[in-house]
Amino acid sequence: MTMTVIPEELQTRLNPVVVDDEVAKAKGKLLSDIKRSVYVYRVDCGGCNACEIEIFSSITPVFDVERFGIKVVPTPRHADILVYTGAVTRSMRMPALRAYEAAPDPKIIVSYGACGCTGGIFHDNYCVWGGTDKILPVDIYIPGCPPTPGQTVYGFAMALGKLAQKQHATNHFEGEGEVAPIAFPDIPYKLRVELEREARRMSGYRYGKDLVDEFMGTLENSGDVILGVNDLIAAQSDPRRAEVYEELKGILLARTIGDGHGKESSVLLSHS
Numbered sequence: 001m002t003m004t005v006i007p008e009e010l011q012t013r014l015n016p017v018v019v020d021d022e023v024a025k026a027k028g029k030l031l032s033d034i035k036r037s038v039y040v041y042r043v044d045c046g047g048c049n050a051c052e053i054e055i056f057s058s059i060t061p062v063f064d065v066e067r068f069g070i071k072v073v074p075t076p077r078h079a080d081i082l083v084y085t086g087a088v089t090r091s092m093r094m095p096a097l098r099a100y101e102a103a104p105d106p107k108i109i110v111s112y113g114a115c116g117c118t119g120g121i122f123h124d125n126y127c128v129w130g131g132t133d134k135i136l137p138v139d140i141y142i143p144g145c146p147p148t149p150g151q152t153v154y155g156f157a158m159a160l161g162k163l164a165q166k167q168h169a170t171n172h173f174e175g176e177g178e179v180a181p182i183a184f185p186d187i188p189y190k191l192r193v194e195l196e197r198e199a200r201r202m203s204g205y206r207y208g209k210d211l212v213d214e215f216m217g218t219l220e221n222s223g224d225v226i227l228g229v230n231d232l233i234a235a236q237s238d239p240r241r242a243e244v245y246e247e248l249k250g251i252l253l254a255r256t257i258g259d260g261h262g263k264e265s266s267v268l269l270s271h272s
């Protein structure tokens with residue numbers, strides 16, 4: 001099979017827009033201080049339109065994605081999140097890149113539907129690029145043909161979390177001989193992993209990490225570990241957080257009070 005050579009003019013990339021530091025700072029302030037809605041712009045890059053129908057049904061009153069502060073806007077210049085649907089046809093490549101360059105940083109790119117993720121049923125068509133990530137850096141994939149409104153809302157919520165991470169991201173340049181510190185070095189590795197897995201299983205990847213960090217911080221900083229954990233649980237006003245901590249306490253007790261893991265427990269209990 002001979003490969004078709006793509007004409008040079010179709011391979012041309014736009015000059016990336018360089019955002020001034022002040023502009024980036026102003027945008028970050030706008031989002032974090034004013035707490036306005038997050039704006040989503042949708043780019044149809046050549047699908048069958050069923051994906052668009054599902055996106056629109058997710059903003060109707062039944063699913064109502066706007067209750068999470070997510071609003072669809074008609075221009076990429078106001079957008080924080082760009083949602084790309086379709087397999088990216090040759091003729092939509094440049095408009096897709098233009099929309100990307102027009103949206104101010106920091107921005108999140110969502111690849112929507114089987115077509116957006118991989119090219120879907122059009123993947124081997126002569127006139128498609130085969131998915132959004134062939135031309136743009138994708139942050140979130142929402143698979144499905146088409147994805148349901150429930151999946152759409154879930155994916156948008158993930159995008160919100162990632163946008164917050166991008167806003168608060170800092171660049172760290174490693175110094176000579178610098179070694180990354182281990183988080184919670186006094187807690188045995190296996191126990192750390194077990195606690196983290198359980199917290200994330202119960203309350204999701206992002207919030208599970210926050211909860212388990214607080215739990216392990218309590219273990220490290222308490223003179224009496226069990227008393228510290230009990231105080232932590234008692235201090236929770238949200239029963240869901242208390243339930244997660246109860247579960248983590250159960251793991252801690254199983255590991256520290258005789259189920260054959262005495263070596264780990266002796267390290268941990270040396271605090272008390």
Ligand code: SF4
Nearest residue numbers: 047048051113114115
């Ligand atoms: S993923 Fe499915 S529903 Fe969405 S545009 Fe492609 S073919 Fe249509």
